[in-house]
Structures are given as C-alpha cells and as structure tokens.
Amino acid sequence: xxxxxxxxxxxxxxxxxxxxxxxxxxxxxxxxxxxxxxxxxxxxxxxxxxxxxxxxxxxxxxxxxxxxxxxxxxxxxxxxxxxxxxxxxxxxxxxxxxxxxxxxxxxxxxxxxxxxxxxxxxxxxxxxxxxxxxxxxxxxxxxxxxxxxxxxxxxxxxxxxxxxxxxxxxxxxxxxxxxxxxxxxxxxxxxxxxxxxxxxxxxxxxxxxxxxxxxxxxxxxxxxxxxxxxxxxxxxxxxxxxxxxxxxxxxxxxxxxxxxxxxxxxxxxxxxxxxxxxxxxxxxxxxxxxxxxxxxxxxxxxxxxxxxxxxxxxxxxxxxxxxxxxxxxxxxxxxxxxxxxxxxxxxxxxxxxxxxxxxxxxxxxxxxxxxxxxxxxxxxxxxxxxxxxxxxxxxxxxxxxxxxxxxxxxxxxxxxxxxx
Numbered sequence: 001x002x003x004x005x006x007x008x009x010x011x012x013x014x015x016x017x018x019x020x021x022x023x024x025x026x027x028x029x030x031x032x033x034x035x036x037x038x039x040x041x042x043x044x045x046x047x048x049x050x051x052x053x054x055x056x057x058x059x060x061x062x063x064x065x066x067x068x069x070x071x072x073x074x075x076x077x078x079x080x081x082x083x084x085x086x087x088x089x090x091x092x093x094x095x096x097x098x099x100x101x102x103x104x105x106x107x108x109x110x111x112x113x114x115x116x117x118x119x120x121x122x123x124x125x126x127x128x129x130x131x132x133x134x135x136x137x138x139x140x141x142x143x144x145x146x147x148x149x150x151x152x153x154x155x156x157x158x159x160x161x162x163x164x165x166x167x168x169x170x171x172x173x174x175x176x177x178x179x180x181x182x183x184x185x186x187x188x189x190x191x192x193x194x195x196x197x198x199x200x201x202x203x204x205x206x207x208x209x210x211x212x213x214x215x216x217x218x219x220x221x222x223x224x225x226x227x228x229x230x231x232x233x234x235x236x237x238x239x240x241x242x243x244x245x246x247x248x249x250x251x252x253x254x255x256x257x258x259x260x261x262x263x264x265x266x267x268x269x270x271x272x273x274x275x276x277x278x279x280x281x282x283x284x285x286x287x288x289x290x291x292x293x294x295x296x297x298x299x300x301x302x303x304x305x306x307x308x309x310x311x312x313x314x315x316x317x318x319x320x321x322x323x324x325x326x327x328x329x330x331x332x333x334x335x336x337x338x339x340x341x342x343x344x345x346x347x348x349x350x351x352x353x354x355x356x357x358x359x360x361x362x363x364x365x366x367x368x369x370x371x372x373x374x375x376x377x378x379x380x381x382x383x384x385x386x387x388x389x390x391x392x393x394x395x396x397x398x399x400x401x402x403x404x405x406x407x408x409x410x411x412x413x414x415x416x417x418x419x420x
Contacts, residue, residue, distance in 0.1 A: 007169050009247040013146025013240050014173020018181060042182050044125040048132020050171035056137065057167050077137075083216045146170070146240045266410055268395035274302060274388040277336065279372020282349060284356050284365040292364055297334040299390050301414045303407070306338045306374065306384040308346050309355035313401050314383040318359060320404040321385075324411065325363045332390065332419070333411060337365040340374045342382060389414045 150166045276294060283289050305321045307314035325335040339356075341347040347369055356365055368374055377386060381399035387410050388394050396410045 005247040007166070009243050010146055010150055010166050010169045011173040011176075012243045012247075013150075014170040014175075015177045016146075016239055016243075017174045018177035019239075038179075038183060040125050041128045042179065044128040045132035045135065046175040046179055046182075048129040048134075049136040050132075050168070050175045052133045052136025053171045053174075054164065054167045058164065077134075079216050079220050083213060146244060265413055266396070266406055268387075268389075268410060268413065271394040271397065274304075274386070274392045274394050275373065275376035277338070277366045277373055279368065279370065279376060280338075280366035281369040282367040284353060284367065285362055286364045292334075292336065292366070294392070297336075298392070299419045300332040300334050301328075301390060301411055302388040302392075303333065303335045303411060304338060304377075304384075304386040304388070305335070306340055306368075306377070306379050306382065306386075308340055308342045308382055309352065309359070310343055310346055311382045315359075317383045317385075317401050317404075318361070320407070322361065322363075324408060327408070328411060328415075332415065335363040337361060337363060338368050338373050338377075339365055340368040340371060340379075340382070387411060387414065389417060390419045 147170065150163075150170055277292055280291060283291050286292060303321070303324060305317075307318065307321075309315075321335065321337070324333075328335075339346075339352055341352075345351055349367060349369075352365075352367055366373060377384075383400065385396075385398045385407055386394050387396040387407065395414060396407070398407065
C-alpha cells in the first residue's frame with residue numbers, strides 16, 4: 001500500500017476532529033482570534049497548538065516517566081494561562097487589573113493579547129504561539145479509529161520519523177479545519193460589524209470569555225469527557241472507519257511493512273519455587289470443587305493472580321488475566337486466581353462465589369480466607385501476578401495494575417523453554 005494513502009487518511013482524520021466533541025473545549029480559545037490578522041495571530045496559534053499536540057502525543061506513547069510528568073504539569077499551567085485570558089475577555093477593566101502584576105514581572109501576554117495592543121508588532125506572533133502551546137496542552141483529540149491507528153504505528157514502528165510525521169499530519173488536518181472555521185468567522189464578523197455598530201464586539205468578547213472559563217472548568221475537573229461524549233455533530237468514528245476501509249484496507253500489513261521494532265526478551269530471573277496452594281480453604285471452578293495439586297500443573301507455565309473482588313485495582317487488572325486465560329487455553333498454561341479477602345464481606349464464601357460468577361471468571365480460584373497462600377508467597381499487594389515456568393520456578397512478578405503486555409510476553413517466552 002502506498003504510504004501516501006496512509007498520510008491522506010490520517011490528514012482526513014485530523015480534519016474530521018472539528019466535527020467531534022473533543023474539539024469543543026478549545027474552540028473558545030481559538031475563535032477569540034477571529035478579529036485579528038490571520039497570518040500574524042491565528043496562524044501562529046494553530047501552529048503552536050499542532051506542535052504541542054505532537055510533543056504531548058509522543059510523550060504519551062513513550063516510556064520516559066519524566067516526559068509524562070512534564071506534559072501533565074504543563075496542562076495545569078495551560079489551564080491557569082487560559083483562565084486568565086478568559087477573565088480578561090470579560091471586560092477591559094478586568095484585563096487591565098489582571099495584567100498589572102504580570103506587567104511588573106515583565107510578561108505582557110494577557111494585556112496585549114486581550115486588549116489587542118498593536119504597539120509591539122513583532123511580538124504578536126510569539127504571543128499567539130504561546131497561547132497556541134497552552135491550547136495544545138489541553139487539546140486531547142477523540143481516540144477514533146484513525147488516531148488509534150497512528151498510536152498503533154507509534155508503539156509498533158521502528159521508524160520514529162514516520163511516527164512524528166503521522167502525528168504532525170493529523171495535527172495539520174485539525175489545524176486546517178480550524179483555520180477554515182476562523183476565516184469563515186472573520187468574514188462573518190466583517191459582515192456583522194457595519195450593521196451592528198459596536199454592539200457586536202460588546203457582546204461577543206464577554207460571551208467568548210464566559211465560554212473560555214466554562215471550558216477551563218470542564219477540563220480542570222474532568223467533566224468534559226462525560227458531558228461531551230454524545231454531542232458529536234456527526235458520527236466521526238463511522239466516518240473515519242469509512243476513510244480507513246477505502247484508503248488503508250489492510251492495517252495490520254501496513255504496520256508490519258513499517259517494520260516492528262525488535263523487542264528484547266523480558267528478564268525472567270529465578271525467584272524461587274512456586275508455593276503450593278495447600279492453604280486454600282476452598283476452590284471454585286474446579287471439578288467438584290476439588291483442590292489443585294502440583295501434579296495438575298506440573299510441566300506447565302503457571303500464572304497466579306492474587307486479588308479480591310471489592311478491590312478497584314484488582315477489577316481493573318482482572319480483564320487482562322481473563323484474556324490471558326482465553327488466549328492460552330489448550331496450551332501448557334494454567335491460570336489460577338487466589339482470592340485473599342481485604343474486607344469482612346469478602347470473607348463470606350457465598351459472596352466470593354457470586355462475584356466470580358458475576359465477573360465471568362472461569363479459571364480455577366483458590367479461596368485464601370486464612371491468608372495461608374498469601375503468606376506462602378510472602379505477598380503484600382492487591383493485585384499481584386506471579387508467573388512460574390514449567391519447572392515450577394517463579395520467573396516473574398508484578399504488583400499493582402499495568403505491565404499487561406509484559407505479562408503476556410513472559411508467558412509466551414516461558415512456553416518456548418523446554419519442559420522438564
């Protein structure tokens with residue numbers, strides 16, 4: 001498949017974001033520029049927004065924790081900056097009051113941007129670029145099929161340049177659709193001003209200020225996602241899927257053609273023998289409720305998940321454990337859940353049975369009501385995962401949520417080792 005078609009599909013996905021609810025929170029920041037020069041004010045803002053999106057998206061697909069921390073901290077700084085800009089839009093008096101301490105510190109961003117100061121012509125693009133960076137830190141495009149494909153390429157591809165260029169093309173598509181909307185808004189304002197006198201500006205700027213502050217509140221408290229989830233202008237996910245079916249019919253082959261990066265095997269040192277489950281006070285999902293004994297899993301890879309049914313973290317990790325059990329069913333892999341209670345109601349066998357049935361867990365569950373298995377593993381966390389090789393030696397463990405892909409890879413690695 002020509003790579004150009006992939007870029008075309010990604011650009012189309014960016015364009016479609018203007019019709020999705022995810023763009024709504026940043027629209028007030030963008031449309032506050034409709035009365036300014038497009039080349040010197042709006043274009044730098046859109047460029048800053050696009051560049052920041054690429055940087056934040058790369059941080060999100062990377063593994064460096066400090067990058068993620070910086071991106072998250074920058075988001076809160078951006079909320080403060082744009083909240084000040086929103087307040088300044090409400091009235092010139094508020095703008096002047098807010099700008100006094102900023103001016104004393106040598107930063108005239110709010111005053112010049114919101115009062116339309118033209119005395120510093122060379123700094124206008126840089127001011128707009130700064131606002132664009134702040135807007136980009138808050139813009140989280142809806143994770144539709146096309147953006148999902150781009151992130152998939154970012155994770156699997158060995159070509160960083162391709163990843164960066166695809167994210168840039170997606171951002172360019174979004175910027176292009178916003179630029180078209182800004183130009184249309186500018187023409188509309190030019191038409192309304194001669195007929196409405198100064199009244200248009202008098203009600204539009206405060207309205208944009210209120211909308212800006214409302215957006216900041218939505219983003220700060222995380223209300224934007226539930227509130228806007230069903231407010232799309234069109235079904236963009238379906239539109240994106242149609243674009244992909246037309247331009248990128250075989251996505252898996254496309255990703256493979258870009259060259260999946262070589263992933264080194266995960267280190268699996270010998271951590272000692274796998275304890276038995278003799279301390280269980282009962283068993284679920286075994287024939288006639290009988291206990292599993294070492295003979296039942298000798299020569300097999302064993303995945304042990306210590307959990308409890310009222311633990312949120314355990315419930316978040318549970319779907320992956322169920323996926324592992326399904327994926328390796330019929331192979332030399334045994335998945336065993338160890339239900340160790342944390343709360344009083346989790347100690348009631350009937351409650352455990354009901355929870356296991358409700359959650360759709362079908363692999364064997366050892367009921368560890370007396371913490372005997374917990375102590376045998378010297379465990380200290382909910383949830384915990386231990387993976388043992390065919391020789392009954394623990395080769396991997398993980399405490400808490402996450403590392404699901406690594407757990408899958410470890411099982412696959414251990415299956416390649418010879419049986420005893």
